[in-house]
Amino acid sequence: MSESVFLSGDENWWRQAVVYQVYPRSFKDSNGDGLGDIKGITSKVDYLSELGVDAIWLSPFYPSALADGGYDVADYRDVDPKLGNLAEFDEMIAAYHAKGIRVFADIVPNHSSDLHVWFQEALKAEPGSAARDRYIFRDGKGENGELPPNNWPSHFGPTGWTRTTNPDGTPGQWYLHLFAPEQPDFNWDNEEVIEDFKKTLRFWSDRGVDGFRIDVAHAMKKDMSEPYPDIKSYDMENIPLDGSHHLFDRDDVMEIYKGWREIFNSYNPPRVAVAEAWVPAERRTRYASPETLGQAFNFDLLSAPWSAKKFKKTIEFNLELSEKSGSSSTWVLSNHDVIRHATRYGLPKKTNFEKWVMTDGTSPELDREKGQTRARAATMLLLALPGSTYLYQGEELGLFEVADLPGQVLQDPMWLRDGMTRKGRDGCRVPLPWEKTGSSFGFGSGSAHLPQPAWFAGHSVEFEEAQEDSTLKLYRAALKLRKELLTDETLEFVPSKRKVVHFVRPNGWHNITNFGKKPVALPAGTVRLTSAPLVDGKLPGNATAWITT
Known part of the structure; x- marks a missing residue:
């Protein structure tokens, strides 16, 4: 491992930081294979330094079959060879630390890839074995176990259970996956799972990673006792406020995070964590406690309409929550899972965004000027708020959602698993345009893994560098001024x-x-x-x- 520059300084640096989310496979391709990679991220350190961010957050870069955009992790302590290697990762860390920019890694603890060595071992093992106990295997119902253990769905539909095939070819047990079948859920009552993730957190912290974004932080711990409850939907309104749901937001998940906090605090400055916890707002403070993860995403503005009343109410409410938890709030308008906010603000009120994408973005018509103008205003508002702001790659270019991706190029598991009724999230994951021309607008020397629209030329970094009133230049000016004006929370x-x-x-x-x-x-x-x-x-x-x- 190369000698990384470990950043020291104020242990509260994160409280009002600006964090830029990098979706590695769509950021910058250094070798022309169509996928963004670690070297590509390193090559843009000057760009992000000039932008003025305090940290970058890397979406998963681990070995993965890409059943879910990298959130199906086959090895938690390595880099996907399609994206680079550990030596290149160390070089990237050193380059960003040299510019005073910290680095977050995405941790995916609820489930692994079905290619993970543990799951492959479990498939070959007997029911009730130690190998199977790392995951959640159950016998099926019916005369010959041909029915799933219960009716629990998957987020990617329609069922959260998949049946295995025994080594002799006969049908076997079923395993739980709250997401894709390629993403089997871990059993977080298993001590080996608990200890292995502690090892993973130390592995990356020792390499200089400054913080972690915790994927699906509200899951992990589960009550698998029978009789199983009838669960037909995972909508947030169905999650009780007493921590008793069988699958989500259980009180006992906090014990895991308290163990992680001990690891974080063993470093100087302490490592930072932020929870992706889709839970009722009243329960969010538990994830943001100084004894657990320290910070939790506030997603409230992702669904808020363009309304002064709604924004003000959301701001007041979340600042109250932050005061209760002792944390700082997090503000976000776009990420890798939602329609870009320049598009949301340019569509009529009460537009069903999933249905809009299914029309290839033609009905209702997008008002691009209005969407862009509102998005610029909203970003400046966010940057003025107490707390930390999370930006998503490309929003500084004023990118809109690419809604007209044809079905044959879609990669999101929602598309096929939901019977091609939802296009999913690929429209916000299209590779970035760095130049006005070229087969992939400077993303790489060849084509990109998702096709880019012609209008990307007018939103490329090269184009916006030459425009005095560009969104890129507004972001740079706002981030520079924010550093000057930053004050008490x-x-x-x-x-x-x-x-x-x-x-x-x-x-x-x-x-x-x-x-x-x-x-x-x-x-x-x-x-x-x-x-x-x-x-x-x-x-x-x-x-x-x-x-x-």
């Missing part, structure tokens, strides 16, 4: 018009966002940055201004 809302959100930070940093259509007067002070040009000194509709007093 509090704000005060200023009484304002119904369609305006106006708050001020302790040092006189005002954020004014106009959610309406008519221009509004700005308060006295120095205008430091706006998401759109002022109109006769007033802030136009769908725009944000930062003012200092």
Whole structure:
């Protein structure tokens, strides 16, 4: 392993950090094979340094058959050879640390790949064996065990159970997978599983990884006692608030995270973690506790409409939660699992996004100008809030969702497993455009693993570098100014018009966002940055201004 530059400094660096999510396979391809890779990420360290982010978060880069975009992990302590190797990973860490940028890794603890050595061993082992106890195997129902143990579904439909075939070719037991069949769930009552993940956390921390994003953090621990409850949906409203659900948000998962916290705190500065926990907001603070993971994603704005009332209410609520947990809030508008926010804000209210994608983005019609304008305003608002902001690759270019990907190129397991009724998430995972021309707009020397639309040329880094009012330059300016203005983690809302959100930070940093259509007067002070040009000194509709007093 090469000597990494281990970053020291304030142990609370993460509380108001800006973290940039890298989806490795779609970021930058260094060798022309159509897949982004570790060397490609290293090659863009100057770009991300100039952008002004504090950390990058890498979506899974582990060996994987890509049954679910890399979230089917075959080896938790290695790099997928299609993306690079550990030596190249060490070089990447050193390059980003040299620029003062920290690195998060994505940990996928609920399930492994079916190609994981443990699962392959389990398939060859006898029912009741130690190998099978690392996962969740059960006998089937029916006269010959031909029916699944219960009716639990998969997130990728229609069933969460798959039957195995014994070494002699006869039908065997069933195993649980809350996601794809290629993603068997671990048994988190098994001590070997618990200890192996501790080993994984130390492995990457020792290589210089500064933090971890915990995938499906609300799952893992399960109550597999019979009789099994009838579960037809995993919608959040079906999860009780007392930690008693058989599969999700169980109180006993916190014991796992307390063990992880001991590992995190053994480093200086302590390693950081953020939970992807799709749980009722009242339960989110448990994941963000200093005794557990320390921070949890706030996804509330991912589903919020463009509304001053909704944004203000969401901000107030999440700041209250952060105060209760002792953590800082996390703000996010886009990630690898949702429609890009420039698209969401350009579609009519109450649009069903899944149905819209199934029309190849033609009905209803997307208002690109409105979506772009609102997205710029929303990002500036987020960056002014107390807490940390998570950006998703390409949003700094104002990228829209690629909704017209043809069925034959789709990679998301939702597409086939749901009978081709949902296109899934590939539209936000299309490789980035770095140049105005080329077979993949500078992503690589050849084609990309997902086709890019022609309009990517006008959103490429090369194109936006030459435009004074580009979204890229707005992001750079906002992130630079944010570092200058950063202050205590509090704000005060200023009484304002119904369609305006106006708050001020302790040092006189005002954020004014106009959610309406008519221009509004700005308060006295120095205008430091706006998401759109002022109109006769007033802030136009769908725009944000930062003012200092």
